[in-house]
Amino acid sequence: MAVAEGAEPISLQEQEESQRSNPWFDAWRLFRRNKASMVALGVILLIVFIAVTAKLWTNIGLIDARGGAVARHTVNPLNVAPQDSYPDPGLAARDDQGRNPYWCGWLTDEALVSVQDKYCSLPEPDAEKKQWVWLLGADSNGKDWLTQTIYGAQVSLAVGVVGATMSLVVGLIYGMISGFYGGRIDNAMMRFVDFMYGFPTLVFIILMQVYFTEVAREYQDQGRGGIVGFILDLNKDMGGLLFLFIALGVLNWIGMARHARGLVLSYRSKEFVEAARAVGASNRRIIFIHLLPNIIGPLIVLETLAIPGYIFTEAFLSFIGLGVQPGTPSWGAMISEVRQRGGFFSNRHILLVPSIALVITTLSFNFLGDGLRDAFDPRMRGT
Amino acid sequence: MNQPMSDTQADQVTGTTPATDRKILVEVKGLKKYFPIKSGILFQREVAAVKAVDNVSFHIYEGETLGLVGESGCGKSTTGRTILQLYEATAGSIKFQGQEITNLKGAQLRKMRREMQMIFQDPYASLNPRMSVGRIVAEPLVVHNIGTKQEREDRVAELLELVGLNPYFVRRYPHEFSGGQRQRIGLARALALNPEFIVADEPISALDVSIQAQVVNLMQKLQETLGLTYLFIAHDLSMVRHLCDRVAVMYLGKIVEIAESEELYTNPLHPYTQALLSAVPVPDPVVEEKRQRIILKGDVPSPINPPTGCNFNTRCPVSVDMCYQEDPGLIEVQPEHWVACHRVD
Ligand SMILES: Nc1ncnc2c1ncn2[C@@H]1O[C@H](COP(=O)(O)OP(=O)(O)O)[C@@H](O)[C@H]1O
Ligand SMILES: [Mg+2]
Numbered sequence: 001m002a003v004a005e006g007a008e009p010i011s012l013q014e015q016e017e018s019q020r021s022n023p024w025f026d027a028w029r030l031f032r033r034n035k036a037s038m039v040a041l042g043v044i045l046l047i048v049f050i051a052v053t054a055k056l057w058t059n060i061g062l063i064d065a066r067g068g069a070v071a072r073h074t075v076n077p078l079n080v081a082p083q084d085s086y087p088d089p090g091l092a093a094r095d096d097q098g099r100n101p102y103w104c105g106w107l108t109d110e111a112l113v114s115v116q117d118k119y120c121s122l123p124e125p126d127a128e129k130k131q132w133v134w135l136l137g138a139d140s141n142g143k144d145w146l147t148q149t150i151y152g153a154q155v156s157l158a159v160g161v162v163g164a165t166m167s168l169v170v171g172l173i174y175g176m177i178s179g180f181y182g183g184r185i186d187n188a189m190m191r192f193v194d195f196m197y198g199f200p201t202l203v204f205i206i207l208m209q210v211y212f213t214e215v216a217r218e219y220q221d222q223g224r225g226g227i228v229g230f231i232l233d234l235n236k237d238m239g240g241l242l243f244l245f246i247a248l249g250v251l252n253w254i255g256m257a258r259h260a261r262g263l264v265l266s267y268r269s270k271e272f273v274e275a276a277r278a279v280g281a282s283n284r285r286i287i288f289i290h291l292l293p294n295i296i297g298p299l300i301v302l303e304t305l306a307i308p309g310y311i312f313t314e315a316f317l318s319f320i321g322l323g324v325q326p327g328t329p330s331w332g333a334m335i336s337e338v339r340q341r342g343g344f345f346s347n348r349h350i351l352l353v354p355s356i357a358l359v360i361t362t363l364s365f366n367f368l369g370d371g372l373r374d375a376f377d378p379r380m381r382g383t
Numbered sequence: 384m385n386q387p388m389s390d391t392q393a394d395q396v397t398g399t400t401p402a403t404d405r406k407i408l409v410e411v412k413g414l415k416k417y418f419p420i421k422s423g424i425l426f427q428r429e430v431a432a433v434k435a436v437d438n439v440s441f442h443i444y445e446g447e448t449l450g451l452v453g454e455s456g457c458g459k460s461t462t463g464r465t466i467l468q469l470y471e472a473t474a475g476s477i478k479f480q481g482q483e484i485t486n487l488k489g490a491q492l493r494k495m496r497r498e499m500q501m502i503f504q505d506p507y508a509s510l511n512p513r514m515s516v517g518r519i520v521a522e523p524l525v526v527h528n529i530g531t532k533q534e535r536e537d538r539v540a541e542l543l544e545l546v547g548l549n550p551y552f553v554r555r556y557p558h559e560f561s562g563g564q565r566q567r568i569g570l571a572r573a574l575a576l577n578p579e580f581i582v583a584d585e586p587i588s589a590l591d592v593s594i595q596a597q598v599v600n601l602m603q604k605l606q607e608t609l610g611l612t613y614l615f616i617a618h619d620l621s622m623v624r625h626l627c628d629r630v631a632v633m634y635l636g637k638i639v640e641i642a643e644s645e646e647l648y649t650n651p652l653h654p655y656t657q658a659l660l661s662a663v664p665v666p667d668p669v670v671e672e673k674r675q676r677i678i679l680k681g682d683v684p685s686p687i688n689p690p691t692g693c694n695f696n697t698r699c700p701v702s703v704d705m706c707y708q709e710d711p712g713l714i715e716v717q718p719e720h721w722v723a724c725h726r727v728d
Contacts, residue, residue: 271509279523280493293513
């Protein structure tokens with residue numbers, strides 16, 4: 001058989017290139033070139049690492065913000081120390097400069113012995129007092145601020161990842177069914193989406209959270225069990241995150257469903273799908289082999305770019321007291337703490353620490369999303 | 384002079400057409416494909432229909448190439464796709480090797496699909512960008528569960544060689560290939576199941592002129608070696624002449640003229656065919672000098688509301704009263720030369 005156009009032998013180097021040239025690898029190569037995104041990826045990995053290993057950080061001298069004590073000391077300043085030895089800093093009279101007193105202190109080998117009422121300039125290191133506690137101060141319950149920030153990363157990441165995953169899975173399935181089957185099904189499904197789209201998302205989420213809180217209170221008062229009781233308990237064990245996931249999930253899949261449907265519609269009529277139909281490929285094969293691999297990339301990009309939104313929503317809800325349950329460390333709740341007891345001017349860093357954590361995390365996801373977008377679809381660059 | 388062909392007569396007339404004893408592979412009778420236009424927010428009603436293919440009858444002989452020519456939007460692709468059962472026919476009959484295929488379902492339809500394949504116009508949209516060339520070409524084999532993995536790989540290599548590509552390309556992805564190479568890959572995929580019949584939907588329209596000839600030559604060579612039958616769709620007459628045995632000209636969902644290639648070029652009867660031909664440059668400079676383009680007035684009417692009577696009447700330079708009242712059926716004015724025009728006698 002005569003070998004024609006394009007069949008010229010290719011060099012060894014070219015052959016090697018071609019082996020690694022698959023669309024996913026190409027995307028990674030493009031991504032790697034984007035410095036900001038690579039840095040963002042590094043920061044996110046670092047935050048994930050810190051969040052996952054949060055326990056370790058509390059064990060090297062910081063007090064577990066969740067109320068557990070440092071194992072070595074078996075001391076829990078929250079429980080052991082008599083309540084009145086902790087004058088509530090929030091209630092304490094302001095000093096003559098109008099500043100709120102703020103707690104700093106450290107642990108010795110024996111116990112938590114020294115609690116000082118400072119304005120949270122860091123306590124001086126002292127050779128005999130080995131471990132700092134409350135490096136960045138503590139809240140009105142005496143819980144360490146740095147530790148709370150570290151545990152707050154767990155909440156933010158969980159909300160971001162679970163929110164994105166739920167929204168992606170639900171939206172993808174919904175949108176693909178709608179777009180793939182089309183016609184009446186599509187019409188009905190999309191009218192429902194339009195209807196849901198009409199709700200102001202945040203108001204809807206707030207109302208849901210209020211509803212959940214009320215239900216929880218009622219159940220607690222009546223001491224009932226059952227499935228609802230089980231769910232309420234589970235939510236409690238999760239520090240209120242379960243209801244947050246649900247509230248975030250109920251609305252956020254909608255935008256994803258629209259995008260997924262749009263992408264399915266644009267690919268469904270592509271000729272390679274028709275070619276697959278012409279050889280007799282099943283719907284299942286067309287969906288999973290031809291449509292999904294093509295639409296999943298852009299959707300992952302969109303979801304990555306949506307993660308900062310989920311993190312902010314959680315922070316906002318926790319700030320207004322409708323997010324995580326009291327006692328669960330969350331950046332939004334920490335910022336709210338500042339509001340509740342003052343210290344906005346006197347102890348700026350207590351506001352800055354969770355705020356900066358929030359900003360760094362959300363910015364990193366934004367840059368990551370940008371990089372992914374450029375990598376998956378270079379034509380979309382700059383949009 | 385034959386009688387004009389009405390809807391009901393279509394059967395008899397095309398049925399008796401073949402004067403020769405060539406075997407008919409594909410026979411299309413009274414084929415209609417309407418796309419409904421729906422409207423309404425909650426409960427959609429059908430408010431109108433795009434009459435993409437409106438009562439079309441023709442046949443394709445075994446081993447020949449039938450050209451299907453017409454302006455874009457006249458229903459050529461829809462005709463090809465409906466024959467391949469990619470669209471469900473609104474009405475009419477399609478017979479393949481004498482078997483009615485419009486009512487096939489499930490396993491029978493899948494079996495039929497092995498005999499008929501398609502190659503596409505857009506070399507960029509016709510290959511899945513997330514699949515390697517090897518997977519693309521092997522897909523028909525996988526779908527029909529043919530052979531072991533090794534046998535499939537061998538077959539893919541064989542197919543790539545057959546269409547003039549280096550079998551080493553199996554691990555590459557479509558974006559690494561030129562338009563012409565992609566068309567070859569599409570051709571290899573179409574040939575994987577050893578089909579009898581291939582619908583080629585403007586396979587060269589999107590290619591550089593220099594590469595068009597290569598692909599056409601390849602298609603011709605494959606036709607000789609594999610005994611293929613083609614329905615070759617094109618939007619102008621220039622490429623079709625030396626490739627096709629017979630040519631059908633389509634206008635607004637209907638076939639207006641069918642004839643053997645040479646006959647159509649030398650003796651076009653329908654005013655629309657004449658206009659199309661007048662747009663084809665002639666290589667002979669003397670003839671080219673004298674060539675007069677017939678510019679049709681106006682635009683193609685909407686296939687939602689085609690004109691009554693002859694649907695070419697809005698643009699026809701020679702229309703008379705009758706053209707606005709009666710739809711001229713296809714009539715056989717000479718053996719194997721059919722035309723749908725009141726003014727031809
Ligand atoms: N899937 C479809 N849905 C609705 N209308 C269609 C569809 N496919 C084609 N059409 C319409 O049918 C007519 C014929 O289209 P087509 O067969 O693609 O023309 P051609 O291939 O000759 O350019 C056009 O008016 C087009 O808009
Ligand atoms: Mg077309």
